[in-house]
Amino acid sequence: MTELVSAKNLGMTFSNRQVLKDLNFKIERGSMTSLIGPNGVGKTTLVRILIGSLQPTAGELTFSPDKQSLNIGYVPQFRNLEAEYPLSIRSFVSLNQLTKHLPWHTKSERQALDKILAQTHLTALQKTTVGNASGGEKQKAYLAQALISEPDLLILDESTASLDIETKEEVMALVAELNRLHGLTVIFVTHDLDLARKYTDQYLFLKRGQYEMGPMSQLDPNLELD
Numbered sequence: 001m002t003e004l005v006s007a008k009n010l011g012m013t014f015s016n017r018q019v020l021k022d023l024n025f026k027i028e029r030g031s032m033t034s035l036i037g038p039n040g041v042g043k044t045t046l047v048r049i050l051i052g053s054l055q056p057t058a059g060e061l062t063f064s065p066d067k068q069s070l071n072i073g074y075v076p077q078f079r080n081l082e083a084e085y086p087l088s089i090r091s092f093v094s095l096n097q098l099t100k101h102l103p104w105h106t107k108s109e110r111q112a113l114d115k116i117l118a119q120t121h122l123t124a125l126q127k128t129t130v131g132n133a134s135g136g137e138k139q140k141a142y143l144a145q146a147l148i149s150e151p152d153l154l155i156l157d158e159s160t161a162s163l164d165i166e167t168k169e170e171v172m173a174l175v176a177e178l179n180r181l182h183g184l185t186v187i188f189v190t191h192d193l194d195l196a197r198k199y200t201d202q203y204l205f206l207k208r209g210q211y212e213m214g215p216m217s218q219l220d221p222n223l224e225l226d
């Protein structure tokens with residue numbers, strides 16, 4: 001496997017509070033990594049550094065082949081859109097498509113949209129308004145919206161947290177399928193160790209001032225996070 005992201009001595013200090021210290025890790029292309037750790041340890045801070053919305057105060061992140069050509073998709077925490085939200089699932093997913101200067105979609109964009117809707121099992125639901133979709137369908141729509149720009153790396157930030165267990169499993173099974181079929185690289189930020197164990201192959205465990213990374217099989221079976 002080739003390396004996609006590499007952190008060298010990465011650190012983040014806010015005012016005088018050090019949140020991340022001397023992080024060194026590599027994310028390989030095609031891997032599925034759970035980012036775990038107790039509340040307030042710095043998981044979201046690390047995600048913000050990864051997606052480029054925050055500059056680290058120490059060390060560096062390197063991206064392969066380079067930061068400009070690496071496309072990162074981000075699925076935020078589940079947000080329950082209002083029932084009145086007017087867009088259909090199809091239109092909602094296409095909001096992230098590239099050619100924003102045209103008021104209509106090109107043929108290739110329509111084809112890409114059809115493909116993502118099929119991959120996320122939303123084809124039959126594409127005319128449903130997002131506001132009327134179930135929690136799991138909404139979350140799949142967010143996932144499809146992140147996938148439409150063909151990311152090299154997909155970050156799921158507690159994306160399943162407020163869903164019921166069956167829906168969580170459905171979303172994660174879908175992500176795992178995309179990983180298996182298309183080599184999608186995934187970072188799953190979660191407090192749910194059962195899901196992490198079941199669907200991802202390695203973990204990055206942030207502890208206060210320290211961290212641990214390894215294959216999922218080596219994660220302490222008795223670990224409790226909060």
Ligand SMILES: Nc1ncnc2c1ncn2[C@@H]1O[C@H](COP(=O)(O)OP(=O)(O)OP(=O)(O)O)[C@@H](O)[C@H]1O
Pocket residue numbers: 014015019037038039040041042043044045046
């Ligand atoms: N912009 C900021 N300025 C100052 N402190 C910040 C800022 N962003 C985050 N912090 C602090 O950094 C620490 C880590 O926060 P972060 O949100 O990264 O933790 P987390 O592991 O994602 O927590 P949770 O699991 O509760 O979401 C917290 O103490 C938080 O208050």
